Amino acid sequence: MTAQKHHMLRFFTMLLLVVPAAASAAEAPTLNAANTAWMLTSTALVLFMTLPGLALFYGGLVRTKNVLSVLMQCFAITGVVSVLWVLFAYGLAFGDGGAANAWIGGLEKSLLAGIGVGTLKGNIPETVFAMFQMTFAIITPALVVGGYAERMKFSGMLLFSILWLLLVYVPVCHWVWGDGWLAKLGVMDFAGGTVVHVNAGVAALVAALVLGKRKGFPETAMPPHNLTMAVTGAGMLWVGWFGFNAGSALAADGSAGMAMLVTHTGAAAGAVTWMLCEWIRFGKPSVLGIVTGMVAGLGTITPASGFVGPMGALAIGVIAGLACFAATNYMKRVLHIDDSLDVFPVHGVGGILGTTLTGVFAATALGGVGYPGGPAVTMGQQVVTQLIGVGVTLLWSGVLTFVLLKIVDALTGLRVNVEEETEGLDTVLHNETGYNL
Numbered sequence: 001m002t003a004q005k006h007h008m009l010r011f012f013t014m015l016l017l018v019v020p021a022a023a024s025a026a027e028a029p030t031l032n033a034a035n036t037a038w039m040l041t042s043t044a045l046v047l048f049m050t051l052p053g054l055a056l057f058y059g060g061l062v063r064t065k066n067v068l069s070v071l072m073q074c075f076a077i078t079g080v081v082s083v084l085w086v087l088f089a090y091g092l093a094f095g096d097g098g099a100a101n102a103w104i105g106g107l108e109k110s111l112l113a114g115i116g117v118g119t120l121k122g123n124i125p126e127t128v129f130a131m132f133q134m135t136f137a138i139i140t141p142a143l144v145v146g147g148y149a150e151r152m153k154f155s156g157m158l159l160f161s162i163l164w165l166l167l168v169y170v171p172v173c174h175w176v177w178g179d180g181w182l183a184k185l186g187v188m189d190f191a192g193g194t195v196v197h198v199n200a201g202v203a204a205l206v207a208a209l210v211l212g213k214r215k216g217f218p219e220t221a222m223p224p225h226n227l228t229m230a231v232t233g234a235g236m237l238w239v240g241w242f243g244f245n246a247g248s249a250l251a252a253d254g255s256a257g258m259a260m261l262v263t264h265t266g267a268a269a270g271a272v273t274w275m276l277c278e279w280i281r282f283g284k285p286s287v288l289g290i291v292t293g294m295v296a297g298l299g300t301i302t303p304a305s306g307f308v309g310p311m312g313a314l315a316i317g318v319i320a321g322l323a324c325f326a327a328t329n330y331m332k333r334v335l336h337i338d339d340s341l342d343v344f345p346v347h348g349v350g351g352i353l354g355t356t357l358t359g360v361f362a363a364t365a366l367g368g369v370g371y372p373g374g375p376a377v378t379m380g381q382q383v384v385t386q387l388i389g390v391g392v393t394l395l396w397s398g399v400l401t402f403v404l405l406k407i408v409d410a411l412t413g414l415r416v417n418v419e420e421e422t423e424g425l426d427t428v429l430h431n432e433t434g435y436n437l
Contacts, residue, residue: 032123038252039128045243046135050142051078053236057291058146060230061341063222065424066150067434073154077142077161084165085134086112092166093173094133102181105174122250132247133173140169140196146341147204148211151421154429156414163404164203168397172199176389186372186382187389188362190259191248193303193355194393201348202394203401204339210405211415213338215422227287234291238267241298245305259305262313263298266305269317270297270324277325289325292346296324299350304358309367316357324349355390359383 055074059067081089091109098106109115112130121129141161148157175182176189189195214222224230245263249256274293279285300320301313308316327345331337339345359382362368371377408414415421420428427433 029120029123031120031125032251034252035250036124036128038256039124039132039247039250042243042247043128043132043135045240046132046139046247047078049237049240049244050074050135050139053233053240054139054142055233056229057233057237057295058149058341060226060228060233061146061224061288062149063424064225064434065426067225067426068430068432069154069425070145070149072430073145073157074142076154076158077145078138080158080162081138081141081165082134084162085130085137089137089166089170090130090133092170093137094130094178097174101179102184103174104171104180105178124250129250133177136192136196136244137165137169137173140192140200141165143196143200143343143347144203144207146343147207147339149340150425151211151214151340151415152207153413153416154425155412156408159412160207160404160408160414163408164401167404168203168400169195169199172393172396175392182389182392185388186377186385187355188307188358188372188382188386189303189355189389190306190358191245191302193351193358194389197299197302197347197351198355198390198393199351199397201344201346201351202397204343205337205348206398206401207405208337208339208344210402210409213336214340215418217338218332218336224288231287231291234294238294238298241267241302245302249306255306258309262308262310263301263305265310265313266301266317266320267294267297269314270294270300270321273297273318273321274325277321292328292342293321293325296320296346296350299347300324300354300357303351303355304361307358307362307369309361311367312357312361315361316354319353319357320350323353352390352394356383356386359386 051074055071058074059070062070088107088110090112091107092105095105095107095109097104112127115126115130117125117127119126141164144161144164145157173195174180176187176195177183182194187194216222241263242260246256246260249259271290271294274296275285275290278289297317297320301316304312304316324346327349328342331339331342331345359371360366360379362371362382363379364370371382373381405414416425416428
């Protein structure tokens with residue numbers, strides 16, 4: 001072999017070794033700074049939704065004697081859920097469950113084991129992804145507070161919230177977002193129609209039924225004690241929701257931009273529609289009505305936010321305003337169900353509608369992005385898939401919530417007595433008052 005041929009052979013041998021290595025290096029995920037910055041921002045926005053957003057919104061809606069109890073519940077849930085998420089709940093929701101992965105994740109990420117500064121989830125740090133998902137786990141049981149506000153023991157609330165997070169929220173979260181069986185079925189839920197809103201809505205309804213009505217309901221008027229506080233909290237929810245929905249794109253891209261646009265559009269349409277319904281029916285539009293319509297629009301657009309266009313967002317927002325307004329009045333005035341802060345008629349009904357309508361307005365012909373199964377999937381087929389996701393969540397959350405409430409009632413008791421309820425939870429449970437005037 002000549003020296004020239006020998007050198008050529010060595011060159012091609014090295015080339016064969018280098019090319020696969022280079023290809024492998026090209027395929028390895030690398031951190032995207034822009035996406036990371038957006039996800040850090042979104043995470044802060046979603047936490048801002050619970051503290052102070054939801055806390056102020058719910059706090060303003062209850063009576064003066066119970067304002068601190070609601071603020072305390074929101075803070076306590078934030079703390080307890082955060083600890084549980086780090087201990088093992090994150091792994092159960094997003095870890096690899098092996099043979100059981102269709103149903104639940106694993107414990108290999110307990111205490112966030114294996115997640116370091118350089119660990120990536122896609123092209124963002126897994127620390128950021130875990131923290132982002134933690135904020136969803138925080139706000140969901142906090143939403144349930146509105147169903148039993150002004151009458152539940154603090155000890156019972158804490159135990160129930162812990163059990164509910166682990167046995168209701170975590171499994172549904174894994175099924176939909178953790179590569180579980182509903183995800184494989186093709187259920188479309190961009191930011192929490194089933195995982196958050198249907199889940200929390202039906203839990204609040206069951207809690208309201210199990211605990212029973214507040215003393216004096218519905219004969220005694222129980223108006224919000226501080227609408228200024230409630231509207232302030234509602235405004236924080238509206239802004240924070242951009243992190244909730246646009247952040248669920250997990251990237252600073254066109255999908256996040258569209259999600260932000262349709263989120264705002266849905267909220268605006270819901271607010272205006274509720275305002276008009278109230279104006280027509282009662283002669284005057286109320287501040288409470290317009291902010292409730294806004295929340296209904298946000299909850300309803302949530303599952304569809306990454307899948308629909310502006311036309312779909314307008315339609316979903318208007319439908320949310322009409323349906324949630326009707327559901328709230330029907331539950332309060334006809335059924336006399338004391339879901340204190342209207343969690344089911346707003347979040348539950350909104351989540352059901354939004355998840356179902358995602359199967360309609362995600363169609364490319366209506367400005368959406370299409371279906372997971374591609375053009376072969378018809379609108380009717382996708383709507384059926386969406387209804388399966390809704391039905392499973394309703395059944396799982398409803399049955400488990402009832403069982404857990406009964407267990408907690410046997411262990412700690414659920415409801416304060418009549419004298420304590422009359423005096424107010426702030427003084428009875430926390431030895432404090434919200435106002436010293």
